[in-house]
Amino acid sequence: MSEWQRKSPLEWQTYVNKEVKVTAAEKHEYKGWVLTIDPVSANVVLVKLMEDGKVCVSVILGHAVQKVEIVNEGDDEMKEQLVHLFMPEESKAYGHEELEKRKSSLKTWLETNHIPVTEQGESQRTLCVAGVLTIDPPYGPEDCSSSNEIILSRVQSLIQGHLATQL
């Protein structure tokens, strides 16, 4: 096990969000911003933000790392960008009134399309369609749950159509 692999998680964490130069086996060198260091393998994940908005990710395997030098301490802006990289899209926060409006609007739309829908759950937040599909707040296509694929896809496209008319 190399020296790099023997470091502790707290030591590895000191490199995160900083720009480093990594020297690896067979004289390979890499430079980039440290997104993370895997505590299991000590793999170093470096990120380079390109001008065209693309992101180039290079990962050096922990066992191949010979030297890691910090070349730039980085700033809060960089840190913010790295925090959101690879994270799933965060759901927007809707206010209580807004959610009620969305729920009623969707319920009316479904009823207009002759689809039986009821409200259930604590505080009646969940819509239940035909007893086999539920829709949770914020009532988007991704918020549907059902074990029936056909009904799921039909209701999802209905909701998508409905949301499109709302904009």
Next chain:
Amino acid sequence: FQTPTPPSVSVIRLPRGPDGTSRGFDPNSPRYQALSPISISTMGCGNEADLEREQQARVALRERYLRSLFAMVGHTIHFTMYERVNVSAFFDASDIDILNFQVSDLQTPLGVHREALLRCSDIISYTFEL
């Protein structure tokens, strides 16, 4: 000018190992024990607050790494291996200890392997673009 796609090659199976059941790789062999990294590195004895901080660090680091693995799925990854070998493939999955990567359509100088397992100990680095 486009280089023609290399033909598919069949996977060469290794002969059975000395114990008669393996294909040349035994996770209990002394060689593997010596080469495989110890998966938990820790400060050992320390006060509770320090151990808690260390665990928080481990969690944050690992979560980011796992998300980076998710982001790789379905993308073409370029692998730099030892002995100046470079290959590329679609990333499918990794095992929990990051010892092997499952890939498909592995492009090698000898041809294309539809499915393959890459040993992480053979890889120096891998890169991809998002």
